[in-house]
Amino acid sequence: MIEGIQLEFFLVLGTLVFFIGIYGFLTRKNLITMLMSAELILNAVNINFVAFNKYLYPENLEGQFFALFIIAIAATEVAVAVSIIISLYRKIKSIDVEKVNELKY
């Protein structure tokens, strides 16, 4: 519990970060930036989990454990995604989404 800061502040922050992530994912043209937006979404989830845990259910640590697992799994996801992006870059010399257009309709 932090003096003067209520749970709602954290939830609003989490929601904002979540939708910034969704917006960035849908509008950005660069594959790496899209990946960063996906990370923002996961971080919003982490904020939510830790805030809920700390403020509402401080007797056990399920929310914080979940946040730790999300961080670890997000790292593996990024590792695979970046390696695929590199393999794509070797072929088309670009990581622009609009150049990634061989498969359509």
Next chain:
Amino acid sequence: MDFGQLLYMRHEIILSAIALIVLILEISISNKNIEKIIPVLTVLFFINTIAGFFPVETGSLFGGMYKTTGITILMKNILNIGVLIVLIQSAGWLKSNFTGSSNIGGYFFIVISSLIGMDFMISSGNFLMFYIGIELATIPLAALVASEKLKERSAEAGVKLILSAALSSGILLYGISLLYGTNGSLYFDNIASSFQNNSLQMLAFIFIFTGIAFKISIVPFHLWTADVYEGAPVNITSFLSVISKGSAAFILLILLFTVFKGIEGTWNSVLYFVSVLTMTIGNLFAIRQKNIKRFLAFSSIAQAGFIPLGIIGGSAIGFSSVVYFLLIYLFSNLGAFGVVAAISNATGRENIDEYNGLYSTNKGLSLVMMLSLFSLAGIPPVAGFFSKFFLFTSAAKQGYYLLVFIALINATISLYYYLLVVKAMFINKNEMPIGPVKNDAYTKLGLIICAIGIIAIGFAGIIFDYINSLTFGIK
């Protein structure tokens, strides 16, 4: 602790053991003989499939984190059978495309670890376990899809898959976090018993449903499907369209019937909407496809639209007809993809026009393709008819006559485009048909298993009775 309890998770333990054996074999065999691990691993996997059928008690482990029931064991066995057929069908492709490097071991390792993830996901009793399972099932698949290093489209499909998977799991997790906020627990049982029907929980349900709908590729979350299916190697596509989609449908069933049972009214209307949309859009897009892989991708989207027919209303008979539908869908789709894979790997042709006159040169392949397409369309003598029939019956029993009517119209539309392919193979004349394709014993075996499955399961009423006996008591 009683070690006998670990038998509850025998599927996962045996699969982990096989995954370790893959790694050991890979480093202990020289690159020249690496092909020899294919039969060894296929036989090992066959033993695993058989072992899954031995009746063992069911129960829960790790304080309810991990649960097995009769129906989850059946689901795992269905997935095992599917992966076994995929492995058998891909042996020829592995031999011709993966020479000179240790990639064959990598292929088996990735497929098996993805299957382990699906098994954990299906028998999870806690959202943490569920999340780890769903990620373990998805992330390796992206690596598999991008595994054809020389082709641009393979890498492109991989990027599309991993990015949409990242987005969908983010949305799913946001839903889980909201659900945690309202309950303070991540266990399915606790959440189900303390559902209060407030708006935050509704929102959480929508987020979680969206996350899973991405994996089953339900419209409007289907946009990645056709691109990924077309870009991936054919054998991987069959894995994606059957095993990955099937496991996601299973977990959706389990979540709706256990965790979200309290808000049945809400998910009924969501499923109604999504089902109509998925069937119609999947069918309409399938008609205009030229590439056979994209065609099968949209057909699989349309097939996914039939799944909600069984779930809607939340009856036990609907539950068993969905499982039965997915079992038959597995054999039919693997049969169709098996034929496409055999032709594509031998000649590189993937357009529907190029299938003209296939029957004059490849009689066996065309017959299996015809059986599979008939089964997907639901023409009476083959199994696909019975699975659709049960789905429609269960929806009609709940009083959703309009939905059943729309589904019937869609089944008729799908008949049109499935028959177009059959017509191309049998009736259309072609001066330069695809030459006779030489199949190795593996491909033949895989196709024969599919054909037998398509014909026999429809008539073996005992199978539906068996599934029904397992779902008894789910209400």
